[in-house]
Amino acid sequence: MDEKYLRYVRQNKKKIGASIVILVFLIAMGIFILYAIKSEYSPIPLNKKVYVAGDRSGDFNCDGEADQVEINQALKFVAETPGYNTVYLKGPFTYTINSTIYMQSNTILEGDPDAVIKLVDHAGWTNSPMIPLIGKYGDSEITDVIIRGFEIDGNHDNNTDRSKGRGYYNIIYFTSAKNIKVYNMYMHDGHGDGLRINHGKNIQFYNNKIYKLGHDGLYAIECTNVKAWNNTITCRTNSGLRVWNSNHVKFYDNIINSTFDRNAGGPGILIEKTTGVMNDIEIYNNSIHNTFGPGLWLIGYDSSYPKKEAQNIHIHRNTFYSTGTNPSINWVGGIVTSGFYDTLIENNIFDGVYHAAVIHMYPDGKVTDLSPAGTGHTTTVRNNIIVNTQKRTENPDGTGYAVINYLPETHSFVLENNCLYNNSAGNYKNASSTTDFYADPLFVDQKKHNYHLKSNSPCIKAGNSS
CATH class of the missing domain: 1.20.5 (Single alpha-helices involved in coiled-coils or other helix-helix interfaces)
Structure with a gap:
């Protein structure tokens, strides 16, 4: 060197x-x-916050009238200012709105649990439906939005100019949306849906309390990758959780029931297909009880579709009790299904449901023809415990079985290793099994809905392990 x-x-x-x-x-x-x-x-600290308050302590301050103005100013600021992405609603304040709050991409709207967004009395948004309390700004796709932590009061009783379930005053509504999270919210007393997404991807809805809305708690239309978990939902008019023509869906660990009034809702969960592919849907570990309609309604209808577009729905480890209380319709029960192929229903508990635990049927007499197309629809029901089924209130004759098939020409059951006991009309109608058994399952405390099994239960190790 x-x-x-x-x-x-x-x-x-x-x-x-x-x-x-x-x-x-x-x-x-x-x-x-x-x-x-x-x-x-x-x-x-790239993701800085601005604060909205009702006592002049915030960056943006409201006075209790048309408070969406200041909230929208705050959301516009964080969307356009580098380093900011969050608007925080301070409590304990009620923010009264008379027009929509507009979200933009890459923003967070959060708040204290005692921060309340409330629809104004006599809002008068009746010129057209689908104008939500919280929506998106503009027509382009909205992405990466979080809404969390506060309360939204739909103020139904002071806005009775429109009927529930007609698209008016939805709480949150986005179209063309991706990466949306709504959690730790309390949404109540509305006319429409809690969260409605049309054409979405990667939707998460969890840890929410939903009470007496006017339509569905969550309604996902033509979406993919939808998850809802740990929600407590009391239905008033429609379903707790609903997907239509959506795929890659998981609903789990939710508690769903209905309030008792003459419009007390439909199914706890609704899975609905008319077009597109629905072959990756899993419903598990939910507690569904005292619903007006069926606990779960699985329905495919409209024009004929290939088997691969509507198959392999997996329903397991759910508890259904006292579902199907509606005295005015006949399509009640634990699970009501038609139009899907190779559905697997296993390891669920059904106690005291009305009509039957699992039923092949569809509602008739509707404006829309809900009859399923095609043949060869098979539902496997295995390792379930079905006890104490009751006759339905509407036309009770011939009801109260464990399993009923009203569509034997196009639908069939495979029944394996289910435990059946004390069902009011018997066990099967247009169905049969060679492996089911008939014994008291010996729950720890059935009256308190503790469905764990006692150590001497005949159901222990009695199921099909496949």
Whole structure:
């Protein structure tokens, strides 16, 4: 090696060492900043908040009238200002709105549990439906939105100019939406849906309390990757959770029931198909009880479709009790299904449901023809416990069985290793099994709906393990 070069290195080694240290430091800082920008858990405060208040302590301050004006100003600010993405509603204040709150992409609307957005009395948004309390700004796709932590009061009783379930005053409604999260919310007393998404992807709805809305708690239309869990929902007019022509759906760990009045709702969960593919849907670990309609309604109808477009729905480890209380319709029960192929219903508990635990049927006499197209629809029912079924109130004759098939020409059951006991009319109507057994399952405390099995239960290790 050149002696002159070596002499230079010896004379300048401190400077060279310092330069290397500085270079390494700059590289490390670049990597750190890049990570901070990309990471959801950035230690750099890039996602700053602005506060909305009702006592002049916020960045934007409301006076209890037309409060959507200031909230929309705050949302516009965080959408357009680098480093900001969150609007925080301070409590304990009620923010009265007489027009829509508009969300934009990459924004968060959150608040204290005692921060309340409330629809104004006599809002008069009756010129057209589908004008929500919270919607999106503009017509382009909305992405990466979070709504969490506060209360929304739909103020139904002071806005009776429109009927429930007609698209008026939905709580949250987005079209063309992706990466939407709604959680830790309390939504109640509305005319329409809690969260309605039309043409969406990656929708998460969890840890919400939904009470007496005018339509569905969650309604996903032509969506993919929809999850709803840990919600407590009391239906008033329609379903707790509903998907229509949607796929890759999971509903789990929810508690769903109905309030008792003359419009006390339909099914706890509704899975509905007319077009598109629905072959990856899982419903599990839900507690569904005292619903006016069936606990779960699974229905495919309209024009004929290939088997692969409506199959492999998996319903398991749910508890249904006292579902189907509606005295005015006949399509009540635990699970009512038609039009789907290769449905698997397993390891569920049905106690005291009206009509039957599992039924092949569809409602007739509707404006829309709900009859299923095609033949060869098979439902496998295995390892379930079905006890104490009751006759339905509407036309009770011939009801009260464990399993009923009203569509034997196009639909069939495969019944395996179910435990059946004390069903008022018997066990089967247009169905049969060679492996079901008939014994008291010996629940720990059935009256308190503790459906764990006692150690001497005949159901332990009695199911099909496949």
